Amino acid sequence: MAKKAAKRLLRALAGDAMARPPWWLMRQAGRYLPEYRALRARAGSFVEFCLSPALAAEATVQPVRRFGMDAGILFADILLVARALGQPLDYTEDGPQLAPLDPASGLRSLNGAGVAALAPVYETVRLARAELPADVALIGFAGAPWTVATYMVEGGASRDFRRVKGWAYRDPAGFTALIDLLVDATVGYLAEQIAAGADAVQLFDSWAGVLPDCEFTRWVIKPTREIAQRLKRRFPTVPIIGFPRGAGFLYERYAAESGVDALGLDTTVPLAVARERLQSRLPVQGNLDPVALVVGGRALDEAVAAIRDGLGGGGFVFNLGHGVLPQTPPENIAALARLLAR
Amino acid sequence: MAKKAAKRLLRALAGDAMARPPWWLMRQAGRYLPEYRALRARAGSFVEFCLSPALAAEATVQPVRRFGMDAGILFADILLVARALGQPLDYTEDGPQLAPLDPASGLRSLNGAGVAALAPVYETVRLARAELPADVALIGFAGAPWTVATYMVEGGASRDFRRVKGWAYRDPAGFTALIDLLVDATVGYLAEQIAAGADAVQLFDSWAGVLPDCEFTRWVIKPTREIAQRLKRRFPTVPIIGFPRGAGFLYERYAAESGVDALGLDTTVPLAVARERLQSRLPVQGNLDPVALVVGGRALDEAVAAIRDGLGGGGFVFNLGHGVLPQTPPENIAALARLLAR
Numbered sequence: 001m002a003k004k005a006a007k008r009l010l011r012a013l014a015g016d017a018m019a020r021p022p023w024w025l026m027r028q029a030g031r032y033l034p035e036y037r038a039l040r041a042r043a044g045s046f047v048e049f050c051l052s053p054a055l056a057a058e059a060t061v062q063p064v065r066r067f068g069m070d071a072g073i074l075f076a077d078i079l080l081v082a083r084a085l086g087q088p089l090d091y092t093e094d095g096p097q098l099a100p101l102d103p104a105s106g107l108r109s110l111n112g113a114g115v116a117a118l119a120p121v122y123e124t125v126r127l128a129r130a131e132l133p134a135d136v137a138l139i140g141f142a143g144a145p146w147t148v149a150t151y152m153v154e155g156g157a158s159r160d161f162r163r164v165k166g167w168a169y170r171d172p173a174g175f176t177a178l179i180d181l182l183v184d185a186t187v188g189y190l191a192e193q194i195a196a197g198a199d200a201v202q203l204f205d206s207w208a209g210v211l212p213d214c215e216f217t218r219w220v221i222k223p224t225r226e227i228a229q230r231l232k233r234r235f236p237t238v239p240i241i242g243f244p245r246g247a248g249f250l251y252e253r254y255a256a257e258s259g260v261d262a263l264g265l266d267t268t269v270p271l272a273v274a275r276e277r278l279q280s281r282l283p284v285q286g287n288l289d290p291v292a293l294v295v296g297g298r299a300l301d302e303a304v305a306a307i308r309d310g311l312g313g314g315g316f317v318f319n320l321g322h323g324v325l326p327q328t329p330p331e332n333i334a335a336l337a338r339l340l341a342r
Numbered sequence: 343m344a345k346k347a348a349k350r351l352l353r354a355l356a357g358d359a360m361a362r363p364p365w366w367l368m369r370q371a372g373r374y375l376p377e378y379r380a381l382r383a384r385a386g387s388f389v390e391f392c393l394s395p396a397l398a399a400e401a402t403v404q405p406v407r408r409f410g411m412d413a414g415i416l417f418a419d420i421l422l423v424a425r426a427l428g429q430p431l432d433y434t435e436d437g438p439q440l441a442p443l444d445p446a447s448g449l450r451s452l453n454g455a456g457v458a459a460l461a462p463v464y465e466t467v468r469l470a471r472a473e474l475p476a477d478v479a480l481i482g483f484a485g486a487p488w489t490v491a492t493y494m495v496e497g498g499a500s501r502d503f504r505r506v507k508g509w510a511y512r513d514p515a516g517f518t519a520l521i522d523l524l525v526d527a528t529v530g531y532l533a534e535q536i537a538a539g540a541d542a543v544q545l546f547d548s549w550a551g552v553l554p555d556c557e558f559t560r561w562v563i564k565p566t567r568e569i570a571q572r573l574k575r576r577f578p579t580v581p582i583i584g585f586p587r588g589a590g591f592l593y594e595r596y597a598a599e600s601g602v603d604a605l606g607l608d609t610t611v612p613l614a615v616a617r618e619r620l621q622s623r624l625p626v627q628g629n630l631d632p633v634a635l636v637v638g639g640r641a642l643d644e645a646v647a648a649i650r651d652g653l654g655g656g657g658f659v660f661n662l663g664h665g666v667l668p669q670t671p672p673e674n675i676a677a678l679a680r681l682l683a684r
């Protein structure tokens with residue numbers, strides 16, 4: 001415990017206001033880094049890359065080595081769980097491609113081995129944890145059930161979420177079976193990551209922001225709360241960061257009811273609102289626009305200063321509001337590191 | 343004036359709570375309707391269709407004729423303004439395609455005739471107004487400057503808005519010149535629509551929800567306020583509906599500062615929040631999930647009832663939170679019309 005408390009990330013996630021906020025960046029291991037591209041070229045498919053512990057652990061550590069973030073985040077993908085459940089998964093230029101689940105046949109096509117099949121990911125966690133400095137946290141993660149379900153039912157990215165919402169609205173009982181399956185898998189997956197050495201975990205609900213009111217409670221808040229409660233029983237001191245991207249006004253309900261320990265803020269959450277209505281309840285993480293990091297210079301300086309001024313008085317982890325863009329110049333991240341060290 | 347006040351839509355937009363809310367649907371003229379598809383087949387390109395007054399007026403009137411909405415909305419496209427300013431525009435399966443503006447050369451490539459070139463649209467308004475029953479309102483519209491600028495700079499739809507935000511963050515003075523040009527064009531365009539017979543206008547800010555805090559004020563609220571003020575000077579009694587889709591918490595600032603008369607709500611705005619923090623200030627319009635209209639049946643009944651219960655006590659126009667999806671069965675819209683007549 002003494003060792004854990006020394007990690008700056010964990011202090012902030014416990015609610016300490018820190019003069020220099022701890023920081024990491026969503027998708028900090030990625031294509032913008034030349035050493036990542038070199039590593040990526042050594043693997044076959046993207047899925048093989050994610051499931052090669054030595055390579056994935058190296059990808060996890062690379063940005064921390066170069067920029068000195070306060071946390072590394074496991075290099076993996078939220079859809080590995082769908083694959084472990086038995087859904088074929090491929091990545092193309094257009095993003096992830098899955099054979100979409102058919103609501104009419106429900107879960108029958110899902111007869112994979114489950115998250116036991118993700119043992120290589122747990123090995124990645126062990127290797128990365130061993131490689132990272134003791135004062136740097138390692139963050140594990142999973143996609144939240146709603147978001148993973150959207151990909152499983154749509155077969156990839158979607159504009160209108162017609163298939164997945166259609167299933168949820170037309171046949172809530174059948175759709176609940178899918179969400180329940182994902183809750184179980186996510187609990188098992190994150191528990192193994194924690195057992196392997198993850199110091200904190202983040203639940204990415206990237207498509208939380210497409211649901212109306214009641215449906216948000218049903219498909220975002222309820223499964224998140226169940227995951228949080230079940231993990232808390234086994235790992236009461238490991239913080240869970242929830243990131244319901246795009247939730248808008250529903251961030252308030254999520255903060256109050258989801259059971260997570262900290263809240264990832266997307267780019268559009270206004271700072272005064274975040275401070276008064278969200279950070280008053282939970283530590284927050286965010287929310288620089290990734291485009292400001294591409295642009296750099298004065299725009300970056302001003303945006304970083306505004307976020308530190310707005311949120312630095314409470315539990316706060318500096319991050320982006322969305323993932324690092326591939327076009328980001330690495331020198332802008334070095335500049336960000338210097339800004340945050342002041 | 344007496345005639346105007348008789349239109350149910352205008353009563354609701356003036357703040358009257360009505361036992362049966364007036365209604366219309368965004369993209370109510372569209373591919374889901376067989377008579378629209380037949381009409382569309384008679385035009386060449388989509389742009390030609392929009393600029394053929396007889397066809398566009400017929401598209402405007404078709405859904406009202408079939409379903410009896412309380413308003414027709416001009417059939418046109420938000421990017422006609424970009425084209426009138428001199429930017430080539432085409433529509434493909436992937437959506438609109440424009441030769442993207444280059445921030446380095448700024449507005450130099452824009453030497454079109456301006457919105458005078460949109461005379462066919464004004465003729466569409468005249469024809470549709472003459473065709474619609476006197477108690478049915480005709481709504482004119484334009485894209486808000488920020489949203490039109492995103493298409494002009496990205497060259498089409500975007501996921502990360504990297505080019506347009508990059509310009510705005512790196513060179514706010516240069517980008518302001520584009521926004522100012524769009525403010526002028528939008529005022530001229532909407533003024534001509536009103537002069538031709540539009541009873542109300544809507545400003546579609548479809549991408550309002552991708553900007554952080556300060557940038558939202560700068561690129562969404564400020565231009566909207568300028569448009570509203572300039573239109574109000576000439577047409578003090580014509581209501582302006584603002585639709586800052588995806589604005590999340592920033593809906594509150596928009597309601598307080600943008601100068602619009604009514605607020606279009608997207609699907610994700612929670613009903614209690616809408617009532618307490620937004621409708622308390624301005625009449626609201628929305629916000630059924632278009633997927634509920636595709637699904638129909640009990641899911642539709644329940645969602646409609648929840649929205650009427652939540653918002654029916656104040657100024658309220660029933661609508662979707664986004665456009666009608668092409669997969670919508672027309673019989674579900676007939677069912678909606680029956681529900682709303684109760």
